[in-house]
Amino acid sequence: MFAKCYAGAVVGIRAVKVTVEVNVAGGGLGLFLVGLPDNAVKESEQRIRSAFQNSDLRMTAKKVVVNLAPADLRKEGSGFDLPIAVGILAATDQVPESCLHDTMFVGELSLDGSVKAVRGALPLTIMAKEQGLRRVVLASENVAEAAIVDGVEVIGVDTLRTLTAYLNGSQVLLPATPTPLFLTPQQESPYSEDFSDVKGQPHIKRALEIAAAGGHNVLMIGAPGSGKTMLARRLPTILPPMTLEEAVECTKIHSVAGKLGGESGILRSRPFRAPHHLTSQVALVGGGQSPQPGEVSLAHNGVLFLDELPEFGRNVLEVLRQPLEDKTITISRAKYSVEYPSNFTLVAAMNPCPCGYYNHPTKECTCQPYAIHRYFSRISGPLLDRIDMHIEVTPVGIGEMNSEQREETSAEIRERVVRAREIQQRRFKEAGIYSNAMMNSRMLREFCPLEAPVRALLERAMERLNLSARAYDRIIKVARTIADLEGAEQISVSHISEAINYRALDRDNWGR
Numbered sequence: 001m002f003a004k005c006y007a008g009a010v011v012g013i014r015a016v017k018v019t020v021e022v023n024v025a026g027g028g029l030g031l032f033l034v035g036l037p038d039n040a041v042k043e044s045e046q047r048i049r050s051a052f053q054n055s056d057l058r059m060t061a062k063k064v065v066v067n068l069a070p071a072d073l074r075k076e077g078s079g080f081d082l083p084i085a086v087g088i089l090a091a092t093d094q095v096p097e098s099c100l101h102d103t104m105f106v107g108e109l110s111l112d113g114s115v116k117a118v119r120g121a122l123p124l125t126i127m128a129k130e131q132g133l134r135r136v137v138l139a140s141e142n143v144a145e146a147a148i149v150d151g152v153e154v155i156g157v158d159t160l161r162t163l164t165a166y167l168n169g170s171q172v173l174l175p176a177t178p179t180p181l182f183l184t185p186q187q188e189s190p191y192s193e194d195f196s197d198v199k200g201q202p203h204i205k206r207a208l209e210i211a212a213a214g215g216h217n218v219l220m221i222g223a224p225g226s227g228k229t230m231l232a233r234r235l236p237t238i239l240p241p242m243t244l245e246e247a248v249e250c251t252k253i254h255s256v257a258g259k260l261g262g263e264s265g266i267l268r269s270r271p272f273r274a275p276h277h278l279t280s281q282v283a284l285v286g287g288g289q290s291p292q293p294g295e296v297s298l299a300h301n302g303v304l305f306l307d308e309l310p311e312f313g314r315n316v317l318e319v320l321r322q323p324l325e326d327k328t329i330t331i332s333r334a335k336y337s338v339e340y341p342s343n344f345t346l347v348a349a350m351n352p353c354p355c356g357y358y359n360h361p362t363k364e365c366t367c368q369p370y371a372i373h374r375y376f377s378r379i380s381g382p383l384l385d386r387i388d389m390h391i392e393v394t395p396v397g398i399g400e401m402n403s404e405q406r407e408e409t410s411a412e413i414r415e416r417v418v419r420a421r422e423i424q425q426r427r428f429k430e431a432g433i434y435s436n437a438m439m440n441s442r443m444l445r446e447f448c449p450l451e452a453p454v455r456a457l458l459e460r461a462m463e464r465l466n467l468s469a470r471a472y473d474r475i476i477k478v479a480r481t482i483a484d485l486e487g488a489e490q491i492s493v494s495h496i497s498e499a500i501n502y503r504a505l506d507r508d509n510w511g512r
Helices: 044-054 081-091 121-130 140-146 160-167 202-214 228-233 244-256 281-285 314-318 321-326 369-376 381-385 410-427 441-447 452-465 469-486 493-501
Strands: 002-011 014-025 031-034 063-069 103-105 135-139 153-157 218-222 303-306 328-332 337-341 345-350 389-393
Touching (some): 002 081, 031 044, 044 081, 121 140, 202 389, 202 469, 244 337, 321 328, 452 469
Parallel strands (some): 103 135, 218 345
């Protein structure tokens, strides 16, 4: 007796179709799994046997061989429990095999026969649609995210007994209602923080508005208590709403990482990730024995905030260089490699020296020059070069803190940011990118032509500050965003001058 059904394996944030072939015959006892299963898949035998027993289903006493094809693809995780169990049911004539040909099954079985959620339900459902399958059957907890995919029936089940009754036609299970994908600005701002809480700091607010409008990386340097963390945590409140493509891509990453709740469906707000400075290198960029997305991927299309930047390990910070430049992270193993998107906005905060009061307007720094230099040397030049904007944050005076003057709200700032992003979306409609920060060299020449006075000013700044070619490009990108905020077609001298002023660490008086 032979039967087959379909499952899927997640590789990175994409899925691969897996055919589960089950053959039941005499000549032995036991369940034999072939097709490069990992330990979690091999342990499915005991879960399946117990689930059959507690669901009043008959587990054959004959030899059962289960092949997971393609055989050269490693199968990981417990999501193969349900398709293997269904294959055995069909091979032993407990359910009709004819109902399996256009259906993919995904789920982990408990010993009592209940079906549990697994990671990666969204990419698996997308793959099922691409492969022409009509139906996906999975745990009810996974239904919200799987229902994002239009054009495929999503059936949620709670137990193996319920699924058996459904396949035999004795119980009706209706497909899930598709998750509404319309994203609104109100749904994109579920934060309690607001820029109206911040007194003073107009130049920092302006810099963060530019960063949000163009997707630029920011480093804030200032004394303890000057408001760096407070400002950084309010950046998500002015970010533009995600496009549908961005939202689906973020949801896929969080689905694979197991970070989606049962009722969450599609992610509607941009991620904000703030790992502790004791975070390991693997936790930051991803990896492990079975590679999983790290913080740089979980922050995709959102913000990665690194507070107390010099306190992170040097090796941890250096691994950021490649994803900051390429917007992806590739994790390689001996027999395969996976790629995760990592197009995030880096926001970092640091003190100017070990005591925290270097360049402070009222307090005296007690650090020796070599100590300040050593403190700054924890952050390499190549990493600083990849940060578009370096901003000095000065403490707010008592007069400003007690001021009754009304501050701009996040909603007001966000309106300007959204208008600037709409300009960029029209500009890059055919280029496949979303923001100025993503432009490559060819796009810079096409979309950011510089007139003679602007080019002359930038050349003088390059010579005086001894900037690299990468810094040259990043200054132009920031200037392009400043022009977009003003609705200007061309980059002017004032735009490039303001962009140059956001390179505080390139000045001679810092850390020397």
